[in-house]
Amino acid sequence: MGQSMPVSAMPVSSVRVTEVERITPRTARVTFTGDALPDVLEDRPDQQMKLCLPREGRSVLKLPEMDADDAHGMRWYEAYLAIPEAERPWTRSFTIRSHDRARGTMTVDFVLHGDTGPAARWGARARPGDVLGMVGPSSLYARPLRSAERMLLAGDETALPAIATLLEALPHGTRALVYAEVADAGEEVALPDAEAEVRWVRRDAGGSLVEAVRDAGAFGGAFGGAVDAAWVAGEASAVRALRRHLVQERGLPKAAVEFSGYWRRSLSQDDAPTSEDLAWAAERAAGSA
The missing domain is CATH 2.40.30.10 (Translation factors)
Incomplete structure (x- = not known):
């Protein structure tokens, strides 16, 4: 998507x-x-x-x-x-x-x-x-990823195709931490081999992408530390919440967080954009200037 x-x-x-x-x-x-x-x-x-x-x-x-x-x-x-x-x-x-x-x-x-x-x-x-x-x-409309030693890729199932292509294109030496929200274990797809740690978030087990990232502490474990940049996509309100968290609580610069609201809960692409949609689109455009 x-x-x-x-x-x-x-x-x-x-x-x-x-x-x-x-x-x-x-x-x-x-x-x-x-x-x-x-x-x-x-x-x-x-x-x-x-x-x-x-x-x-x-x-x-x-x-x-x-x-x-x-x-x-x-x-x-x-x-x-x-x-x-x-x-x-x-x-x-x-x-x-x-x-x-x-x-x-x-x-x-x-x-x-x-x-x-x-x-x-x-x-x-x-x-x-x-x-x-x-x-x-x-x-x-191409948006190149920022150079980073550690990168967070986060999204729901609509973002998995993009995440897969981004993993395939990561430069050698860049480590990726993936948070992927899906309905259940049956929706976990094979992602490309890369220097990546994948953490699946399952809705049938009560999981939430936003909560999983917020509760992850310092992204420790095998990944080993804080991220330098992030790419976030999926349902628009979740993307907005994650971006605020990464900037305000994780301390990432706004320019280091690439974000896209692929879909809107209870709304389709045929529905008019809300005032919040327009504000975020303007901010995204300003970030690429």
Whole structure:
């Protein structure tokens, strides 16, 4: 999964499902191919993009064509918004779990949290041959990690694809401490081999990502000490609470904490941003300037 980002100013293409694998009871890993993938995929971690999903009851995806001279995608986005709402595809943000530029393929993990949203519904029913639209990815939204000797990576199951790519990209000598919140032990996925210590937080056992990090003392054990930088993503209110904790109680500089609210409890990406959402988006943008 990924944070909400503008649809304009990014490449638009189509992708087709070639394989669907249920990697946990609540996660479907979908492999896509597409003619544009070798050109738009980049060799970097945490590549975020949007997938355009057909509305319920529609098997054909209705999307406008992208003009070659529409450099910033604004005309495409205006045409997209002009599609009647009942026909307009849903757009949802994701992080690419892995890709193969030579073969023109990518894999995306769908968290299946019931029939409560278009992405979960589509992911549960995905079949080879299904076609979606894709907006992005774009290096305009790439956020390189800070250099650090010890790094904290924290998130829920929606952040696991990004965490995995970040672990794969860690420079030699950087140690990582991962806190990952999942529903139960069945949702614990294999993470890449790295100089990392992984601590799973299970909701069925009463675990909470925020409480687990807050109660961790000096992040001792095999990890051996305080962190120099952090990356936090997942449900927005949990991300905000963790960032406040890391800055105010752990003493990390604000610039050392990269954060993204991937989803909002009781709200979707189609709902208007709250005043707190806007304030945090402005602060995040200011931190990257």
